[in-house]
Amino acid sequence: MRNFVFPAFAWACLLTPLQANNVPRRVIVCSTTQTADFARQVVGDRWQVKSVLASGEDPHLHQVTANDSKLVATADLCIENGWHLEGKDWMRTLAEDERKPLVTCTEGIKPEQFNEADELVSDPHAWFSPQNASIYVRNIQKAVCQIDPDHQSDYEARTRLYLDQLRTLHLWIQRQFNSIPANRRILVTSHDAFNYFCKAYKFQAAAPLGWSTGAETGAGLTPERRQATIDSIRNSGVKTIFVETSVNPRLIREIAKEAGVEIGGQLYSDSMGKTGTAGETYLGMMRENVLTIVGTLK
Amino acid sequence: MCTRNYGAAQVDVLPEVIAPGVFRLELTLTFPAERDPFAFDLENEPTVLVAFRGKNIIRTTNPVQAGTSLQVQPLQHVVEGNDEQSGGNEFYFEILAGEDSSVARGVRFRIFRDEQVVVDRTAWSHPGEPVRGTVNLVILAPPETEHAPEDPSIDRD
Numbered sequence: 221m222r223n224f225v226f227p228a229f230a231w232a233c234l235l236t237p238l239q240a241n242n243v244p245r246r247v248i249v250c251s252t253t254q255t256a257d258f259a260r261q262v263v264g265d266r267w268q269v270k271s272v273l274a275s276g277e278d279p280h281l282h283q284v285t286a287n288d289s290k291l292v293a294t295a296d297l298c299i300e301n302g303w304h305l306e307g308k309d310w311m312r313t314l315a316e317d318e319r320k321p322l323v324t325c326t327e328g329i330k331p332e333q334f335n336e337a338d339e340l341v342s343d344p345h346a347w348f349s350p351q352n353a354s355i356y357v358r359n360i361q362k363a364v365c366q367i368d369p370d371h372q373s374d375y376e377a378r379t380r381l382y383l384d385q386l387r388t389l390h391l392w393i394q395r396q397f398n399s400i401p402a403n404r405r406i407l408v409t410s411h412d413a414f415n416y417f418c419k420a421y422k423f424q425a426a427a428p429l430g431w432s433t434g435a436e437t438g439a440g441l442t443p444e445r446r447q448a449t450i451d452s453i454r455n456s457g458v459k460t461i462f463v464e465t466s467v468n469p470r471l472i473r474e475i476a477k478e479a480g481v482e483i484g485g486q487l488y489s490d491s492m493g494k495t496g497t498a499g500e501t502y503l504g505m506m507r508e509n510v511l512t513i514v515g516t517l518k
Numbered sequence: 519m520c521t522r523n524y525g526a527a528q529v530d531v532l533p534e535v536i537a538p539g540v541f542r543l544e545l546t547l548t549f550p551a552e553r554d555p556f557a558f559d560l561e562n563e564p565t566v567l568v569a570f571r572g573k574n575i576i577r578t579t580n581p582v583q584a585g586t587s588l589q590v591q592p593l594q595h596v597v598e599g600n601d602e603q604s605g606g607n608e609f610y611f612e613i614l615a616g617e618d619s620s621v622a623r624g625v626r627f628r629i630f631r632d633e634q635v636v637v638d639r640t641a642w643s644h645p646g647e648p649v650r651g652t653v654n655l656v657i658l659a660p661p662e663t664e665h666a667p668e669d670p671s672i673d674r675d
Contacts, residue, residue, distance in 0.1 A: 350556075379558060380558045384647075387556035387646070391620065391644075391645060394620055395645075
């Protein structure tokens, strides 16, 4: 077998400018792919941004591993979504165990709440409203500036640009959904992840799995919730329902068959797309979801 | 092998000449300027910001009603020159359009010199976005009074 010698200068080309200057980069470890993308928009290449979850992994069901602890041990800053998106608050526990500072992105957001078994539960999927996403980004920017005040103006400039992009996204979504009549704006998905999205764009939401795919209060599948979803599909005249990229599609396929409707496509929900796909960033993920929804519901 | 010599570009710092006359800026909003949920700083972001040659000349964080005219008089340090480089007076403006802002917004931007309008422009936003951009006021220097030497190649009958 022929050996391939990778020339030294090629390695040098692969290094980022900051590494080439021998300045060690600070590290942010995020729980989810969405929060990691927001962090990248704020810090650029100045920090290394890592995510505990890979694309397609479910934050509700994640089981912490020794590798997660090792990853968090490298962090200068940890970022979680909060409101128990990370089942049993695994990111908080990891950060506390390693004594790392932790930013909770949902801090300052007005939650959508459910009353489940006399317990008030805050829906953690707040990033589905671009306005809420702007709060995530500001929370990250503030924390980063506290740790690295020397580059505050860079972080602020990047944040301002990204907030403009979020505004543009929001306006674009409004324009896209304008083509769907109000009575057809019904979004049926695997689990109850789209409440903020539905509120922002005047959709009705229905899902058989509750707010989490895990076993928390108000989460998971119950026969009543399954039947209620089928009933609401039949009563509302919905023709299409959607599976999610991070949730097993089996249940929603069964429901579609039982209710006599089609699967309209796959939506990014608790996780973004793989590197190289259209959904690998928050903006891309939202754009692709909207196009999938518009393409089937209008 | 092809080589190319790059000469050091000479950059002249142009002298600034203050333009004569009394200048006034008038900004008229056709919509209420309000806080924007996508602003960087929700509490302290200016609802109306106008900067002239890098300095803020209007900055307020309070809501401003539609139809309000904001004025700066006298507008100082207006320079004159031969083009946008030497006689350029660049204004940057940013007016936030509030939360319910799915339509395009307009702002009328007028500059007066000795009470004569020298710029009258209306800037429009994309639907829902803040009205922002730059306006350039070029005050041309008066032509030189000295006669240039005659060109002998031109026949004069």
